[in-house]
Amino acid sequence: MTLAAEPLIEWEWVVSHQGEILMRLGEHLTLTAIAVGIGLLVSLPLGVACFRVKKLYPPVTWVTGLLYTVPSLALFAFLVPYTGLTTLTAEIGLVSYTLLILIRNIVEGLGSVPAETKEAARGMGLSRRQILWKVELPLALPVILAGIRIATVTTIGLVTVTALIGKGGLGYFILQGLRRFFSTSIFVGALLSVAVAMGADGLLLLVQRFFTPWSRRRMTG
Amino acid sequence: MIVLDSVSKNFPGASHFAVRDLSLEVHEGEMVALVGPSGCGKTTTLKMINRLIEPTSGSIFMDGRNILKNDPVQLRRGIGYVIQSVGLLPHKTIRQNIATVPRLLGWDRSKIDARVQELMEMLSLDGELLSRFPAELSGGQRQRVGVARALAVDPPVMLMDEPFGAVDPIVRARLQDQFLELQQTLRKTIIFVTHDIDEAIKMSDRIAILNKGGVLERYDTPEAVLREPGSEFVAMFVGEERGLKRLALIKVADIELEAGPVVSSSDAVEEALAKMAAADSDWASVLEKDQLKGWVESSALIGHSLVSEVTPVPFAARVTPTSSLREALDSIVTSRTRVAVVTSQDGRYLGTLTAGKISKEIAG
Numbered sequence: 001m002t003l004a005a006e007p008l009i010e011w012e013w014v015v016s017h018q019g020e021i022l023m024r025l026g027e028h029l030t031l032t033a034i035a036v037g038i039g040l041l042v043s044l045p046l047g048v049a050c051f052r053v054k055k056l057y058p059p060v061t062w063v064t065g066l067l068y069t070v071p072s073l074a075l076f077a078f079l080v081p082y083t084g085l086t087t088l089t090a091e092i093g094l095v096s097y098t099l100l101i102l103i104r105n106i107v108e109g110l111g112s113v114p115a116e117t118k119e120a121a122r123g124m125g126l127s128r129r130q131i132l133w134k135v136e137l138p139l140a141l142p143v144i145l146a147g148i149r150i151a152t153v154t155t156i157g158l159v160t161v162t163a164l165i166g167k168g169g170l171g172y173f174i175l176q177g178l179r180r181f182f183s184t185s186i187f188v189g190a191l192l193s194v195a196v197a198m199g200a201d202g203l204l205l206l207v208q209r210f211f212t213p214w215s216r217r218r219m220t221g
Numbered sequence: 222m223i224v225l226d227s228v229s230k231n232f233p234g235a236s237h238f239a240v241r242d243l244s245l246e247v248h249e250g251e252m253v254a255l256v257g258p259s260g261c262g263k264t265t266t267l268k269m270i271n272r273l274i275e276p277t278s279g280s281i282f283m284d285g286r287n288i289l290k291n292d293p294v295q296l297r298r299g300i301g302y303v304i305q306s307v308g309l310l311p312h313k314t315i316r317q318n319i320a321t322v323p324r325l326l327g328w329d330r331s332k333i334d335a336r337v338q339e340l341m342e343m344l345s346l347d348g349e350l351l352s353r354f355p356a357e358l359s360g361g362q363r364q365r366v367g368v369a370r371a372l373a374v375d376p377p378v379m380l381m382d383e384p385f386g387a388v389d390p391i392v393r394a395r396l397q398d399q400f401l402e403l404q405q406t407l408r409k410t411i412i413f414v415t416h417d418i419d420e421a422i423k424m425s426d427r428i429a430i431l432n433k434g435g436v437l438e439r440y441d442t443p444e445a446v447l448r449e450p451g452s453e454f455v456a457m458f459v460g461e462e463r464g465l466k467r468l469a470l471i472k473v474a475d476i477e478l479e480a481g482p483v484v485s486s487s488d489a490v491e492e493a494l495a496k497m498a499a500a501d502s503d504w505a506s507v508l509e510k511d512q513l514k515g516w517v518e519s520s521a522l523i524g525h526s527l528v529s530e531v532t533p534v535p536f537a538a539r540v541t542p543t544s545s546l547r548e549a550l551d552s553i554v555t556s557r558t559r560v561a562v563v564t565s566q567d568g569r570y571l572g573t574l575t576a577g578k579i580s581k582e583i584a585g
Contacts, residue, residue: 125295
């Protein structure tokens with residue numbers, strides 16, 4: 001076997017495997033979307049609660065921080081005996097990594113809303129719930145969306161690790177390439193993963209601009 | 222009518238009262254200024270009226286009902302609240318900002334749109350601004366949008382916290398004038414907070430001067446407060462030049478005018494000179510019928526036979542009955558004749574004012 005003569009990417013392989021590549025790409029996106037979606041559903045009430053009851057924030061940060069620092073491999077190894085080689089195992093891991101970033105950005109975002117604005121809203125007769133949904137969350141949106149962007153990009157990278165428990169989307173190609181010393185597979189997995197991360201980041205930036213038009217239109221002169 | 226009955230506020234953990242035993246009555250259609258040094262509890266007092274701050278003790282009545290016994294959210298929707306321009310919702314367009322309370326009250330779209338248009342016109346705001354965000358407006362425009370928003374559901378009561386504070390002096394004076402004009406027709410019951418005593422004197426029907434700890438030192442018309450401060454604190458707070466400030470509040474129509482030296486353009490010179498001598502004056506106003514044409518010096522008439530042969534010198538400044546005594550005094554000190562000549566809007570001669578006469582009025 002003459003390894004050195006082998007090209008880094010064999011395009012015939014890519015072409016002949018495009019069906020599988022697309023399937024894994026779809027899996028990658030699905031795993032990411034579910035993780036960030038559930039992460040957001042968990043973080044939103046927790047973030048709002050931490051913002052309102054300041055005492056809650058340190059313990060929540062401590063727990064989510066701890067989850068964040070556990071090596072992903074170790075977390076999966078720990079979960080497999082209980083939840084098996086399933087999507088659930090993958091998502092538990094992925095979701096727990098989003099929490100620290102999302103909760104922190106939700107709390108900071110809510111904290112960045114000027115007190116005068118909230119008081120003006122209260123003075124006009126908005127109820128507490130209306131102030132949360134109509135004033136605080138919309139104004140916190142740029143910071144929250146920035147958190148979602150970081151969480152998404154991080155999750156896209158992490159999804160590749162779940163290949164080890166039989167999931168992994170594009171991570172499957174990386175793992176397969178490593179096992180077989182097949183560089184084409186590694187490159188396809190890695191490059192597409194990076195491309196997805198960059199694409200998602202760009203897309204979310206557009207979403208942010210769309211939903212927060214007030215933050216970029218400023219008075220000129 | 223708004224009545225504060227021995228209202229006190231002691232913030233938790235504070236060693237002193239923010240407001241102590243404050244009783245105040247504000248009549249319907251009256252504009253009352255709350256003034257005082259920082260820490261006098263004026264903003265706290267204002268916020269207790271829409272219950273952004275809950276009083277520690279005492280009661281507050283609005284039209285006879287104790288507001289402390291009703292739902293604060295409903296109460297606030299019925300009170301216009303104006304604060305400095307930062308109070309606009311930055312993520313909402315001007316249209317959405319103005320429509321905030323109508324939407325909370327569930328008005329239908331067409332009614333809201335019509336009201337928004339009406340308010341924009343009322344405050345001379347360009348309709349083009351409606352789709353903009355607050356950050357895209359000038360300070361003065363934002364301030365007016367704040368007033369428009371507070372007026373949206375036409376509440377009988379308005380609370381305003383430093384409503385003209387965040388703009389430069391020229392814009393502020395213009396906003397004040399515009400608001401006074403608006404208030405002439407709207408006749409809202411208004412309580413507003415300001416740290417600027419001159420703003421309070423200019424804008425309010427009555428001034429409530431608070432001392433540290435929310436103690437009411439004086440509650441009276443601006444004119445009465447300036448004429449007789451009553452205490453050293455109030456005198457110090459209203460500041461220097463009390464006499465001059467009062468002049469701005471008294472209208473020319475409020476005092477008796479002097480006849481002044483007058484000749485008719487149809488008079489013969491001899492007759493005119495006799496009139497001047499009788500008035501002990503070396504000049505006289507020249508009238509054609511009852512219209513003021515200007516003035517002549519006695520020396521200019523000599524050598525002529527009729528007053529009409531001499532072109533009268535126009536007065537540099539005239540005042541009308543609606544002018545303030547301050548404007549009249551300005552006219553006196555800048556005029557060569559040392560008097561202010563008063564005419565009606567259509568130029569009819571009414572009389573003159575001298576510095577001595579004004580001084581007598583001020584000194585009482």
